[in-house]
Amino acid sequence: DAGITQSPRHKVTETGTPVTLRCHQTENHRYMYWYRQDPGHGLRLIHYSYGVKDTDKGEVSDGYSVSRSKTEDFLLTLESATSSQTSVYFCAISETGGSYEQYFGPGTRLTVT
Amino acid sequence: TQLLEQSPQFLSIQEGENLTVYCNSSSVFSSLQWYRQEPGEGPVLLVTVVTGGEVKKLKRLTFQFGDARKDSSLHITAAQPGDTGLYLCATVPFNKFYFGSGTKLNVKP
Incomplete structure (x- = not known):
């Protein structure tokens, strides 16, 4: 299995609060991606990175920011x-x-109440 | 409007049956990928097809890329309960991945 971990695995937060999700890899791969998955929509690309400090927007980037x-x-x-x-x-x-x-x-899994 | 349309959305069959799921678009693609996702896990790549008319086999799974490179199909022969999962097709124009909404397959023993 590729060495990819995500943290946290589950989070419940309230509307209006800031939230940061972390992705950590041990494979030294150049490209990294963030997706969201919702029923009926499959996976939708939020942002991706093609190197340190190099990022670009995906299909559903509004309301999200990334850093590498x-x-x-x-x-x-x-x-x-x-x-x-x-x-x-x-x-x-x-x-x-x-x-x-x-x-x-x-x-x-993120739940915003 | 999604770039990739998958059908059917849901499929429930008995063990031993054959099935075909489809991935269609009005756009031409340089390549297309198929993934399988099991509950609670991330998708896993099954195959990449790149040539119009290409057929690839992975044990009981047969993947075909349409001649015009606008559509693809996945055929499973003699389905088993272990084939249960969400099957997703994806394409990568300009380094950005686009996924279909998937076909959820349930194979009953």
Whole structure:
């Protein structure tokens, strides 16, 4: 299994509070991704990174920010959580971009009340 | 509107039956991937198809990429309970992954 961990695995928070999710990899892969998964929508890309301090927006980036100060860590921040951000969040890594294999983390279940 | 449309959304069959799930789009893709996701886990890549008309086999699973590279299918022969899961197709235009909404398969013993 690829070395990807996500923390926390479960979180319940209140509307309006800031939340940061962490993705940590031990594979030294260049690309890292954040997705959210909701019923009926599959996985939707939020942001991705193609190197340290290099990030780009995905399909559903509004309300989210990311940072990557080290190769191994990719942080996803909800500045002011809303109920619509209740979801399961997955981090993924890949050695290169394009159609190469992504390896997914175990997911973080976030509930915003 | 989703870039990739998967059908059916849900499929419940008995062990031993055959099935086909589909991934369709109006766009042409350079490649398409299929993933399987089990409950509580992240998706795992099954196959990548890159050539129009390409057929790839993975044990009892057969993947086909349409000649026009706009659609793909996954056929499972003699389904087993271990095949239960969510099957997702994905494509990667401009380094950004787009997934279909998936087909949820339940194989009953």
